[in-house]
Amino acid sequence: MTSGIKRYPIDRIYEEVAFIAYYFHWPHDEIMAMEHRDRRRWCEEISRINRQLNDEPENMFDVFNKKR
Secondary structure (H helix, E strand, C coil): CCCCCCCHHHHHHHHHHHHHHHHHCCCCCHHCCCHHHHHHHHHHHHHHHHHHHHHCCCCCCCCCCCCC
């Protein structure tokens, strides 16, 4: 019998922690202490910053708004 609660896949947690630690150099314990929603938000923000630095549009398929 299983409960109706889904657990977040451990592989995704490792990906999020590695991603944040790589870019922001925050300590493992500090990242792990974050709520899942906060970790995901920081991953999104880091990705947004990288897209801006690489001059990529929000939607990679939006070739009409891409700066050249």
